[in-house]
Each structure stands twice: as structure tokens, then as C-alpha cells.
Amino acid sequence: MTKPATCSTQSAGVLALPVRKRGLEVIHDPLLNKGSGFPDSERAALGLRGLVPPRTVGIEDQVGQAMENVRRQQSDLDRYLYLENLHDCNETLYYRVLLSHLNELTPIIYTPVVGQACSQFGHIYQRARGMYFSSADARHFEEMVGNWPEDAIEAVVVTDGSRILGLGDLGANGMGIPIGKLSLYVLGAGLHPRNTLPVLLDMGTNNQALREDPFYLGQRIPRLTGDAYDKVVEAFMRAVHARWPDALIQFEDFSNDQAFRLLERYRHRMLCFNDDIQGTGAVTLAGILSALRVTGQTLTEQRVVFLGAGAAARGIADTIVAGMRAESGIGLEAARRQIWTLDSQGLVTLDRLDNLSEHKRPFAQDSAPLADLIEVIRTVRPTVLIGVSGQPGSFTEEAVREMHRHCARPILFPLSNPTSKAECTAEQAYTWTDGAALFASGSPFPPITRAGHLLVPGQCNNMYIFPGVGQGVVACQASQVTDTMFYVAARTLAGLVGEDSLAVGRLYPDLTQIREISAKIAVAVCELAFAEGLAGIARPDDLDAFIRARMFQPSYVPYESA
Incomplete structure (x- = not known):
């Protein structure tokens, strides 16, 4: 029996009132603390008089102060540490700062800087x-x-x-x-x-x-x-x-x-999924679908080469196959034959089957051995080249130029993170293809002006996918997370890229629209769950409003003493 759709005050972004903590207990709780933002009425009710500075400071001024401190730090790791300290002190302000400066700060709290933070985690704990x-x-x-x-x-x-x-x-x-x-x-x-x-x-x-x-x-x-x-x-x-x-x-x-x-x-x-496999697959497929709006081709027409044959490659390959099958009705094996993968031993082929890991076997090609990327590009003539190898610089000038010889608008996705691991840079991709590459990377690269034309590299960022999928499945209390949900998420994301973005090579929406993007993906995932009988609640009359009402808003709400 399905449960009725409900939305708790917590899920809607309003903390349950009244507050039962007082004094320093309130200040030391990052979900209750407002720093200098407590109004006089709350200072009296919660025993805060004398514990915070006299003047009440609004949250927008607090954001300005926080950004002043972020920008005076000497390194990205210092900026990461400052933001994590804010995270530990005042979560509402932390998320308000991030939402207000999303493009500037998401690379600090996640890729690429989180890699440096993890490398030194014990030293900065x-x-x-x-x-x-x-x-x-x-x-x-x-x-x-x-x-x-x-x-x-x-x-x-x-x-x-x-x-x-x-x-x-x-x-x-x-x-x-x-x-x-x-x-x-x-x-x-x-x-x-x-x-x-x-x-x-x-x-x-x-x-x-x-x-x-x-x-x-x-x-x-x-x-x-x-x-x-x-x-x-x-x-x-x-x-x-x-x-x-x-x-x-x-x-x-x-x-x-x-x-x-x-x-x-x-x-x-x-209820579980693996973001490295399924989330990466969905966001990469979305970028390819956007690129195909530029080339005017179909997904089934593509010849896809992967450099790297691990979890990310398999997840992306499976999602591309699902997209081909949904688009044209092509058979499973026929779709898989459109995809070639290289590992450290060269092209993954049937004659290596006995020594292949299980996850590589479905994409083993009936081909003669090919030792390296150049050989594969010359033989296959790919339209899409995806790097998930962790080998920086492995998309060489020779390889990219060879691909461009056979493909007018090569789709180049060097996805290895962090930036230091990317198979090539955006500037290299555009230079070696005379600006023709349709480019997205795992970590961000800055825009480039070439021959007076602005080119904006896309970031194939899982953040476009997993938050919306996650919100969708928990909102409708789904019994499982399916591969079809990720395909629907990819298709939804690609549909949100405007023509003006495509004109400058941007294959993904502006990340500042992430809440709108996530809401639409969550709705699409919920619709699928309801259609396939996987939801654990009754369908709300207005699903879009239901999802948006659940979304935490980083604003200060009134407190009162218990």
C-alpha cells in the first residue's frame, strides 16, 4: 500500500520549532547557529545576549564578509579549509555562500581541490x-x-x-x-x-x-x-x-x-547506486546528446572510443548503449559493437577474453590487436573520444589531429580528474582541431577566445545528475534506482541546453541553474518511478510543486524557545 505524499518541515527547509537548546548550545550547533544574524527577539528567548556581537547582521552582508575572507586566502587549499570551517560553524550561511557564488566555489569544495584536500586529510583534519x-x-x-x-x-x-x-x-x-x-x-x-x-x-x-x-x-x-x-x-x-x-x-x-x-x-x-558508474554515464551521455544537436547526427551513427576501461568507462558505455537502443531500437550487441575500449594492454578484443575482467567483456571487439590509441583512431575513425584513463596528456596532438582528419566536429571528452590528470586541455583540443572540437572535461577549464570567437568548454560534472536523481528517488520513496532513471536524467539534462550555449560550444546548462536542473530531473525520475510501479507514495497532484517544496533553502528562519 502506498503512503500519501508528505513534506516534513525539515525537508521543506524549515527547522522544526521550537528550539530546545539555549545559549552556547545554539551557537555550537551549525544547523542552528546564525553567527551575528540573531535578531534581538531570539537573543532574549534563547539566552544569547552577550554571546554574540551587539549588531544584528543580515545574511547577505554575512555572505559578503565570508567571500572577502575566501578571496584573501593564499591558496585553493586554504580556501577549502576556510569554507569547511564555515560549514562546521554555520551551515545555513555556508550553503547561502555557495549558492551565491556557485561557479567560483564548487571547484573549491569538490573537484579539483577536494583531491588535494584528501591527499592531506590527516594533516588538515x-x-x-x-x-x-x-x-x-x-x-x-x-x-x-x-x-x-x-x-x-x-x-x-x-x-x-x-x-x-x-x-x-x-x-x-x-x-x-x-x-x-x-x-x-x-x-x-x-x-x-x-x-x-x-x-x-x-x-x-x-x-x-x-x-x-x-x-x-x-x-x-x-x-x-x-x-x-x-x-x-x-x-x-x-x-x-x-x-x-x-x-x-x-x-x-x-x-x-x-x-x-x-x-x-x-x-x-x-535503494542504492554507484555514481562513478551510473552518474558518470548519464552526464556524459547528456553531453554527447548536446553535441549531436550541433552536428545534426544521431547517437546510433557514432563510433565511440574509450581510453581507459574501468568503472567510469563501463558506466558511460552502458548508458550510451541504452540511449542508442531507445533512440533507434538497435539490438544490444549491435549497439555494443559501436564502442571500442582501450586498457593498458591495448584494444580490448575477443582474443583476450580469458584474461579480461568481467566488466570489460561485453565491449570486447572482434578485431585484430591494436596496441595504442593512434592505431585505434586510424582503424576505427571515431566520432567520439572519451578519456577515463587517469593518464595526463594521453590525448596527444597526433591523436587529436588524426581524429579530426576523419571527423569534421570531433567530440572530445577528457574526463579524468582532477585537472592535472586530464587527457588534454581545452586549449589543446581547440588548437589541434582549429576550433572544431566539441569539448567537455571532468574538471573545469576557462573559456577561450579563438579568432575572435568565444569557446566555452563544458564540464562533464556529475553534479548535473546525481542530486536530481537522488532527490527524485527519496522524494517518491522508490524501491530501487534503475538504469532507465539515469537515461531519463541524461535526456532531461540535454534538453535544458539552450541554442545560445551550443553556439559557443557549451554542452551543458550554466551550473548556476543547478536547482532548476535538479528539480526537473527529480520530477522526471519520479514520473518514471510512478509509471513503473516503483514509488512508495501516492502520486502528488502537482509533482513539480511537491519536489520544490522539499528543497532546503539556505535562509534564516525564526526560532523560539521551547
Whole structure:
């Protein structure tokens, strides 16, 4: 039996009143604290007189002060630390600052700067945020989830730190990723910060330098594998699901050998998805669909080459295949034959089948061995080239020019993060194709003016997809997250790119519209869930209004004493 659609005051962005804390307890609660923004009536009611400066400062002036401090920092890491300190002190102001300066600050709180923060996490650690589930404590997980004070958790982002961006195994230092990802959920789709939980699953690390680092905060043991690893994950999933049965669990930055297995193991048992596989696939497909509006071609006409054959490549390839099939009705195997993947051994082919990882096998080509990217480009003549290799500079001038010889408007997506890992830069792509490339990267590159014409590189940013999908599935209390939801999200996103954006090469909407984008994706995901019988609530009469009413707004609301 479906439940009626409801919207709690928390989910709608209004904290439950009255406030039962007083004095310093209010100031030390980042979800209640207003800093200098408490009006006289609240200072009297909540015992705050003398505990904050005399003058009441409005939130817009507080934003201005915060940005003055952000901009006076000496490095991006310093800016990250300042913003995280604000996050820990005053969450409403933190999100208001981010929303007011979205393009400037999202690269600071997430890619690329979060990679640098994770690399140094033990050295810059200030305050606990989220939960750490250590393999040594696995027998206590059911008890440990009770230590978290919030009962209405809607989204959990969990990593085991085994593949942080393009930086590899960072162990417990990977906690910066769930923290940052959930900030984007709140920022992008309005999940209430109180209803989110970052998690680090500490399985040890094979990074010897970290194990020898005196400031490393995780277990100093080799990373668990096999049954021992699986038992810890199972204990974690059961404990979280028992405490918060309706919560979405998002797997983030797991190594390839674990990412696919865990997704397949849990996707039909619990509400979960892997953003590196499914979210990356959807946002990349959206960019390709936008590029095809420029070239006037169909998805089924494309020949796609991947440099890199890990989780991201498989997720993108699967989503492209789903798009081809939806567009033209082409068969599964025929669609897969439009896609070529290269790993460290060269082209993935059928004659290597016995030695291939399971996730690579569906895209093994019936082809002679081809050793490198240049050979593949000359043989395949791709229209789309996607880099998910983590190998900086691997889209060489020779490779890009060779592709352009056979393709008037090459679609070039060097997606490896952070910026230092990108397969090529935007300037290189435009220079080597005489401005013809349709370009998107994983981390942002600045606009370029070439021959008097402005070119705006797209950022293939998962933030365009996962917040809206997450808001949609938790809003309608979906029983599972399906691949079709991600295809619908990709199609919705591509449809929001205006002709003026396409004219300057921008393949994605302006990120400042992220709340509108996320709302539309959430509605599309909900509509699919209702149509396919996956929703756990009755369909609201006005689904768009229902979604928007759930979205946390970073504004100060009136408090009163209990």
C-alpha cells in the first residue's frame, strides 16, 4: 500500500520549532547557529545576549564578509579549509555562500581541490563530520549506527577510499569525498543537510606512504580483500538499512574490482547506486546528446572510443548503449559493437577474453590487436573520444589531429580528474582541431577566445545528475534506482541546453541553474518511478510543486524557545 505524499518541515527547509537548546548550545550547533544574524527577539528567548556581537547582521552582508575572507586566502587549499570551517560553524550561511557564488566555489569544495584536500586529510583534519566504520569494529556496526543522532537520514554517501578521483588508494583520507558529495546534494537538489550522512568504510590501505604518515587517521593495515572485505560491507549495509530503511546509499570512489560487484549485489536489495558508474554515464551521455544537436547526427551513427576501461568507462558505455537502443531500437550487441575500449594492454578484443575482467567483456571487439590509441583512431575513425584513463596528456596532438582528419566536429571528452590528470586541455583540443572540437572535461577549464570567437568548454560534472536523481528517488520513496532513471536524467539534462550555449560550444546548462536542473530531473525520475510501479507514495497532484517544496533553502528562519 502506498503512503500519501508528505513534506516534513525539515525537508521543506524549515527547522522544526521550537528550539530546545539555549545559549552556547545554539551557537555550537551549525544547523542552528546564525553567527551575528540573531535578531534581538531570539537573543532574549534563547539566552544569547552577550554571546554574540551587539549588531544584528543580515545574511547577505554575512555572505559578503565570508567571500572577502575566501578571496584573501593564499591558496585553493586554504580556501577549502576556510569554507569547511564555515560549514562546521554555520551551515545555513555556508550553503547561502555557495549558492551565491556557485561557479567560483564548487571547484573549491569538490573537484579539483577536494583531491588535494584528501591527499592531506590527516594533516588538515579539524572536526569529525560523518561516520567512520572501521573493519575492526564490524561486529559493532548495528550498535554504532545508533550513535548518529538523526533519525530521518535520506542520503548516505559511502567510500572505502580505494580509488579517490585519479589519485588512487587514499584509505581513510577519502572521507573528504562523501563530505563534498553531500554538500553538492544539498546545494544542487536541496536535500536538507540534517538528513545526509557521509561515511568512510575503513578497510585499510595499500598506500605504504600513508601507513607510515604519523598524521594518517585510518587503520595502518593492508587493505582487506575477498570474503573478509565482503563481510564488512555486508555488515555495514545491513546496519545502515536497518536504522534508515528508506535512505539512499550512494557508492563513491570504490576501486574497479569492487565497484561493479557491490552495485550488482545490492542494487535490487536496497535503494542504492554507484555514481562513478551510473552518474558518470548519464552526464556524459547528456553531453554527447548536446553535441549531436550541433552536428545534426544521431547517437546510433557514432563510433565511440574509450581510453581507459574501468568503472567510469563501463558506466558511460552502458548508458550510451541504452540511449542508442531507445533512440533507434538497435539490438544490444549491435549497439555494443559501436564502442571500442582501450586498457593498458591495448584494444580490448575477443582474443583476450580469458584474461579480461568481467566488466570489460561485453565491449570486447572482434578485431585484430591494436596496441595504442593512434592505431585505434586510424582503424576505427571515431566520432567520439572519451578519456577515463587517469593518464595526463594521453590525448596527444597526433591523436587529436588524426581524429579530426576523419571527423569534421570531433567530440572530445577528457574526463579524468582532477585537472592535472586530464587527457588534454581545452586549449589543446581547440588548437589541434582549429576550433572544431566539441569539448567537455571532468574538471573545469576557462573559456577561450579563438579568432575572435568565444569557446566555452563544458564540464562533464556529475553534479548535473546525481542530486536530481537522488532527490527524485527519496522524494517518491522508490524501491530501487534503475538504469532507465539515469537515461531519463541524461535526456532531461540535454534538453535544458539552450541554442545560445551550443553556439559557443557549451554542452551543458550554466551550473548556476543547478536547482532548476535538479528539480526537473527529480520530477522526471519520479514520473518514471510512478509509471513503473516503483514509488512508495501516492502520486502528488502537482509533482513539480511537491519536489520544490522539499528543497532546503539556505535562509534564516525564526526560532523560539521551547
